[in-house]
Amino acid sequence: MMTELEPVLFETVRVMRGRVPLWPLHRDRVEASAAALGLTVPAASPTWGGDDQVVRCELHPEGWQLVPREVPASDPVALATSPGVHRGYPHKTTDRAWLEAARLSVTPLRADDALLLDDDGLVVEASCWAIGWWEGEELVFPPLSLGGLPSVARAHLTTLVRGGVRTGTLRREELSGRSLVACNAARGVVPVAALDGEAVPGNLRTAPLARRFWEKAPA
Numbered sequence: 001m002m003t004e005l006e007p008v009l010f011e012t013v014r015v016m017r018g019r020v021p022l023w024p025l026h027r028d029r030v031e032a033s034a035a036a037l038g039l040t041v042p043a044a045s046p047t048w049g050g051d052d053q054v055v056r057c058e059l060h061p062e063g064w065q066l067v068p069r070e071v072p073a074s075d076p077v078a079l080a081t082s083p084g085v086h087r088g089y090p091h092k093t094t095d096r097a098w099l100e101a102a103r104l105s106v107t108p109l110r111a112d113d114a115l116l117l118d119d120d121g122l123v124v125e126a127s128c129w130a131i132g133w134w135e136g137e138e139l140v141f142p143p144l145s146l147g148g149l150p151s152v153a154r155a156h157l158t159t160l161v162r163g164g165v166r167t168g169t170l171r172r173e174e175l176s177g178r179s180l181v182a183c184n185a186a187r188g189v190v191p192v193a194a195l196d197g198e199a200v201p202g203n204l205r206t207a208p209l210a211r212r213f214w215e216k217a218p219a
Contacts, residue, residue: 088147113126
């Protein structure tokens with residue numbers, strides 16, 4: 001009889017010129033999650049290869065298992081609000097079928113990803129992206145206390161945004177008319193082009209920030 005596999009921690013990293021610029025941040029996150037879940041992280045980091053690729057790194061008892069992938073496009077994304085409620089995703093594990101279901105539920109709406117809200121209707125994140133919004137020169141993200149993933153890309157942005165990064169809460173209806181940003185550690189920073197079929201206004205700060213994201217990576 002087949003048994004259900006236990007969820008494992010994983011990281012999705014961007015390899016550039018044989019190195020992972022954001023690996024220190026990935027390592028911090030996986031070590032924090034491993035400590036919370038009672039897991040052991042190998043002392044040695046994975047061995048990277050390839051000029052430019054995305055690698056999925058799964059943490060198994062026998063060590064890291066690496067699965068290389070092509071680099072996805074960094075085009076602006078279209079979001080649609082998920083009909084389901086965010087369940088909490090504080091650790092990046094393979095127990096994310098509900099997130100994939102949320103993403104697939106909005107594809108008939110010509111959306112790239114699902115925007116997820118908590119029980120109180122507050123914006124948390126998308127299934128594959130941390131979602132923020134501009135308030136003047138500040139970039140604002142939902143607080144992690146709402147249950148979203150501690151995003152590596154978001155952590156990196158705290159060192160790059162000239163006006164600063166802070167946390168704040170908004171309901172879905174309060175996003176209307178705001179300039180939105182999506183970020184993750186594989187594709188960097190991209191603008192949100194549409195939300196629930198309506199165009200999202202751009203912001204002149206987003207494109208320069210997207211360039212600095214990789215130019216100022218720590219490794």
